[in-house]
Amino acid sequence: MLDLLQNLGRRGLGVFERLGRASLLLVQILAGLHTLLPRPRLVIQQVFSVGVLSLVIIVVSGTFVGMVLGLQGYNTLVDFGAEESLGVVVALSLVRELGPVVTALLFAGRAGSALTAEIGLMKATEQLSALEMMAVDPVRRVLAPRFVAGFLSMPLLAAIFSAVGVLGGYFVGVGLLGVDEGAYWSQMQDKVDLYDDVYNGVIKSLAFGWVATWIAVFEGHDAVPTSEGVSRATTRTVVYTSLAVLGLDFVLTALMFGD
Amino acid sequence: MAPQRDNDEPLVTIRDLTFRRDGRVIFDGIDLDIRRGRVTAIMGPSGTGKTTLLRLIGGQLRPERGSIRFAGEEITRAGRGRLYELRKRMGMLFQNGALLTDMNVYDNVAFPLREHTDLPEPMIRDLVLMKLEAVGLRGARRLMPSQLSGGMARRVALARAIALDPDMILYDEPFTGQDPISMGVLVRLIRTLNESLGLTSVLVSHDIAEAASISDYIYLLAGGRVVAQGTADQLYESDSQWAQQFLQGLPDGPVPFHYPAPDYAGDLLAGDEDREAAA
Numbered sequence: 001m002l003d004l005l006q007n008l009g010r011r012g013l014g015v016f017e018r019l020g021r022a023s024l025l026l027v028q029i030l031a032g033l034h035t036l037l038p039r040p041r042l043v044i045q046q047v048f049s050v051g052v053l054s055l056v057i058i059v060v061s062g063t064f065v066g067m068v069l070g071l072q073g074y075n076t077l078v079d080f081g082a083e084e085s086l087g088v089v090v091a092l093s094l095v096r097e098l099g100p101v102v103t104a105l106l107f108a109g110r111a112g113s114a115l116t117a118e119i120g121l122m123k124a125t126e127q128l129s130a131l132e133m134m135a136v137d138p139v140r141r142v143l144a145p146r147f148v149a150g151f152l153s154m155p156l157l158a159a160i161f162s163a164v165g166v167l168g169g170y171f172v173g174v175g176l177l178g179v180d181e182g183a184y185w186s187q188m189q190d191k192v193d194l195y196d197d198v199y200n201g202v203i204k205s206l207a208f209g210w211v212a213t214w215i216a217v218f219e220g221h222d223a224v225p226t227s228e229g230v231s232r233a234t235t236r237t238v239v240y241t242s243l244a245v246l247g248l249d250f251v252l253t254a255l256m257f258g259d
Numbered sequence: 260m261a262p263q264r265d266n267d268e269p270l271v272t273i274r275d276l277t278f279r280r281d282g283r284v285i286f287d288g289i290d291l292d293i294r295r296g297r298v299t300a301i302m303g304p305s306g307t308g309k310t311t312l313l314r315l316i317g318g319q320l321r322p323e324r325g326s327i328r329f330a331g332e333e334i335t336r337a338g339r340g341r342l343y344e345l346r347k348r349m350g351m352l353f354q355n356g357a358l359l360t361d362m363n364v365y366d367n368v369a370f371p372l373r374e375h376t377d378l379p380e381p382m383i384r385d386l387v388l389m390k391l392e393a394v395g396l397r398g399a400r401r402l403m404p405s406q407l408s409g410g411m412a413r414r415v416a417l418a419r420a421i422a423l424d425p426d427m428i429l430y431d432e433p434f435t436g437q438d439p440i441s442m443g444v445l446v447r448l449i450r451t452l453n454e455s456l457g458l459t460s461v462l463v464s465h466d467i468a469e470a471a472s473i474s475d476y477i478y479l480l481a482g483g484r485v486v487a488q489g490t491a492d493q494l495y496e497s498d499s500q501w502a503q504q505f506l507q508g509l510p511d512g513p514v515p516f517h518y519p520a521p522d523y524a525g526d527l528l529a530g531d532e533d534r535e536a537a538a
Contacts, residue, residue: 122360130357133317134371134419135346141374 022218025139029147029217032140042145043152050111050146050213051153055160057110058103062161065102066168069093073169074177086179087188090169091162095192095201096257099162101249104208107154108241112216115146116237119220120230128221143217150216154209155202162201200256207248212241268331270295270427270459271316276325278308278315285311287483288325293427298453298460300470303480304505304514309463310354312480313429316461317351318342330426347375350420350428354435356412358404364391364415365400371422390418394448410441417448427459428452434466442466446473467506479505481514 036043073089119142122128128138166188173179192198216237223233271293278286285308293299301309314320316327318334327334329345337345358367368387372378378386391397394414404412413433420428430449434442450473453460464470471477471491479487479494479502486501487494494502504512520526 125355125360126353126357127359129319130351130353130359130416132319133346133349133351134374135343136371136374137343 018222021222022214025143025218025221026214028139029144032137032144033148035140036144036148042141043148046145046149047153050115050149051157054107054110054153054157057106058157058161059164061102061106062099062164063168065098065161066090066094066165066170067172069098069165070169070172070177074173074179083173083177083179084183085187085191086169086173087166087184087186088191090173091166091188091192092197094162094165094169095197097249097253099158099165100201100205100208101245103158103161103205104154104212104245105242107150107157107208108212108216108238108245111150111153112212112237112241113234115150115213115216116220116223116234117230119143119146119217120223120225120233123221123223124225124227124230139221143221147213147217150213151206151209154212155205158201158205158208200252203256204249204252207252208245211244211248215241215244268295269293270330271461272326272328273316274326276315276322276327278311278320278322280311284483286322286325289480289483289485291478291485293459293461294476295459296453296457297475298450298462298473300462300464300474300477301480302463302465302467302470302477302505305465307480308483309465309480310431313351313431313461313463316429317346317349347423348426350423350425352413352416352420352428352430352433354432355409356404356407356416358407358412358416358419360404363401363403364396364407367404367415368400368418368422371419375423386422387418390422391415393421393452394418395444408441410437410444413437413441413445414448417452421452421456421458424456425458427461430460430462430464432464433462434464434469442469449473467508481505486513 069090070086073086073093074083077083077085077089119128122138122142128142131138131141170184174181174184219233219237219240220230223229269292271291273289273291275288275290276286277284277288291301301312303309311320315322316329316334318337322335325335330348332341332345334342334345358364359370362370365387368390369383372383372386376383387400388397391400394417396411396414396418399407399411399415404415407415417428433445433449437445446469449460449462452458462470462474471494474491477489477491477494478485479499481501487497487499489497495506497503501513503509504514510516521529
């Protein structure tokens with residue numbers, strides 16, 4: 001019994017210790033951001049590997065999610081003779097929820113894991129140490145550009161996800177199931193609000209981008225510098241990011257739409 | 260070696276250095292001088308903290324007690340900014356080179372120049388080619404680190420380490436896992452670079468013959484202390500048991516062959532009793 005308590009206490013302390021280290025790292029990253037201003041190339045390179053290389057999975061997933069929404073939405077709406085509203089259903093689901101959330105989950109699997117593995121391996125192969133000995137701060141040179149790139153890429157990826165999703169819904173709803181094309185677009189235009197819906201979705205994906213990249217960068221930097229350590233860190237990135245995104249999504253949704 | 264340098268103040272002075280990791284004492288009050296213009300070897304059995312010593316000199320680790328002075332400045336109390344300034348005057352060669360794997364040989368060598376200077380690109384090109392020529396790899400500048408052999412990676416890392424013309428180079432086990440040819444290349448490079456660039460070299464190694472052949476002075480570490488020091492000849496003639504065991508590779512001596520264990524005969528009999536008890 002005492003052992004159990006002791007273990008629980010040790011684990012609890014461990015969690016807080018990691019949280020503390022992660023927060024310190026975030027502060028260091030934020031404090032080093034100004035060094036990126038004269039060197040935008042560093043960020044652009046990372047936007048390419050974090051954002052552009054994630055495009056395929058985002059576009060393909062977005063299309064399929066939009067198509068499913070079109071099909072399911074039609075089947076439900078047609079019972080009430082409201083299939084004209086399909087565009088609204090598809091667009092609101094995507095812009096408010098599925099766009100930011102699914103993009104963040106895909107991002108964790110595609111880009112977050114890659115960031116963790118890359119930074120973890122740089123640590124394991126002493127590249128981070130070598131940077132320090134060359135008087136180059138690895139937090140500013142390696143971590144900060146990746147953090148900024150992830151933070152900026154997430155809302156862009158989410159926007160692309162939602163856009164192709166709307167087209168996927170259009171393809172199924174209008175193209176295959178015969179919903180009126182004018183109704184699909186005009187109802188969407190009428191009911192989707194720029195501030196309430198689109199901007200809130202953007203805020204969500206900025207928050208997810210912040211959290212997802214923070215976790216990925218921290219786990220890589222904090223990884224035990226062995227192959228096993230890097231593999232564990234990569235797994236933790238995907239698990240923690242997914243949990244954090246889903247939990248945060250509930251909180252943000254409650255704050256934004258819960259009145 | 261110019262004789263007047265003997266009177267010079269050492270480049271690195273270590274006094275009463277004590278360092279502990281996970282409760283284990285790695286260094287227990289060691290004193291050590293690295294003289295300017297010399298190649299100083301730090302040798303000792305595996306696990307005596309030779310690499311740790313380099314990290315302490317580079318300021319990547321902080322000691323529990325004692326002082327490390329580099330060119331008259333206290334490393335152990337230097338702030339982050341000051342430490343980074345001092346590190347520009349040190350180069351470090353990591354055991355496996357630690358090249359940045361996302362850029363080619365040329366960009367790796369150019370990296371410190373681009374980070375720390377505002378030199379125009381044509382001048383950087385000249386400098387990089389000069390450094391690569393010095394290690395014999397000018398022709399390999401378009402290769403990626405994954406295409407290099409272990410010895411070549413270390414030579415590229417060496418070119419990178421001398422890119423900013425440092426005062427001192429720290430070599431971490433430069434000969435480990437090298438075939439005789441690349442070992443010979445590295446041995447010659449370390450010595451000639453030290454002479455031609457007026458460097459001070461610190462060499463951590465347990466390859467006795469190679470390290471002894473190019474070192475002006477050798478410190479032998481064991482059990483957290485300096486157990487012997489001197490030139491290679493002095494060490495070979497010393498009556499220190501540590502030195503003799505290490506230099507001759509004797510399996511038993513101050514570093515015992517047997518891991519600490521209870522009395523052998525007693526242990527065997529106890530095993531018997533255990534079995535009887537089990538039965």
